[in-house]
Amino acid sequence: MTIRRFGAAVFAATLLAPTLSACTGTAETGAGATPTVSGSASPAPSGTVSPGPSGAVSGDAKQALLNSTNEIKNGNFRFTMSGAGSTAQGQVHQPSQSAQLKISLGEAGSDLMLALDLIHAKPDSWVKLDLGGQVAPSLPPALRELNLDKYQHLDQTKIQGNRSLGFDFDKLDPAGSAVLTQGITEVRQTGEGAYAGTVDVSKAAEAGSLDTSLITALGAQAQSLPFTARLDPQGRLNELIIKIPATGQTEAQDVKITYSDYGNATEAPKPPADQTVEAPAELYNLLK
Template sequence: MRTSRIIAAAVTVATLAFGTACGGGDEKKTNAGGSSAPTSAASPSPTAREVLDKAVKDLNSSTYTYTMKIAEGTFSGAADPAGKHQVKADGVISGVKYTIEGIVIGTDYYFKTSIPASGVNPKKWYKLDRAKVTKQEIIGLLEEKDPTSSQQFVGRVGTAKQESPTTITGTYDLSQGGDLGVDDSAVLAALGEKAKAAPFIATLDAQHKLTSIKITIPAYGTVSEQTMTIDYAGHGQPVTVAPPKAADVTPAIAAVYSLLNS
């Protein structure tokens, strides 16, 4: 299952390193009696889908921090449309924990990892020459302006219902694969039609800023129900993305580029 590009790429690179080293319509908000909320001809109430669409689009035009928890691991960071990004991914391969970190400030790229690779110091930040990185899997993630794939979310929503001013529930299509989807054909076959209608809950704050998305992957075969959760915070607040301390930085060596380009 691939639920985010950063985790997927991290798992791919880590596995290689370890191997060598070791649809439907929206429902409008209802009042306590279950009838449609009053609307005026001039200003109709937005549908749940419209509220959700605005909330995710607002992410793309503002600063925020995020934490995403999925079966493959956890990643967190900060995003700024002005070109500052910080990413940290934590995962487990064959029972061994690993971390991948990246910082991008304008044209300066820094990379750090605990993946065991000959010559790579897990305590050092490596300053990269972007031109020497030929594969996009990891470097592209450090550059990603939409690290949680929020802008793709509404397009995969089947049904949406506004349960309260700050809660939207509905169904989400996992069958398209890719980010926040399922790429494994065997898993999709086992899920069947359930893959096209995975339950989700989106939570907003009082200003209708997105604060969390929780998608439930239904149980299939002998595999229990799983969840993916993305939490958002710091909307519009200054993003503190600073370069590592100079004493902790060294120019990237061949072993680092080999890992990134593997």
């Protein structure tokens, strides 16, 4: 049995592609699980400029969304991501050079369930791993032994460039919403702080919330995906939902990204020394 590479920036690696493969084939994690979309996702025809209820036209609406990601660059917020039966939640706290993310793929009743709790406190990183599901008992012993119920300290020289385990404090947004909003092709304001339109994600693989294999599978469809967005009263991005059509064996899904607690996140807690061990080679091989 192998577990495929997560394939996107540290925190959202598996949200948009099937990632777990069993000896007998692919284990779809949470197929059909689709977050509820708030707001309208019925954009006007591409290329039009549509005034919204407040009179804003497309150019003004796009600039509002571009500006809404500026505060993320300060690196002090909490966030969530969900899609394809996977969830991620965490916080980034640039003042302390720390971050934490909890990722969950599948459920206890799934063929294979994987949960990660990643903590970064520069210059150290730790991960706690939980492998479960129906096929967990048949996993190779080396993988089963990774379920230590302890945080495994990561060798920084082994995770440099690893988009599943590493974290770049020069690129503070795990979801890459600034990259995504730059790809907006049409947008209109649908209410106070609410927007809808289409976005081209064909060049947004670095965003972190989009898997490169999915973008490739979407083909030309990737150039015009419906989205909705909501801003908080200060004009900061609060929610972004992108609707992904079905491709091949992957069902249609919604990818939802939220941000909160701008300026009020806290330092990620370092695990106590008595709850940590050094990570074995099997862990790096599993998540490379």
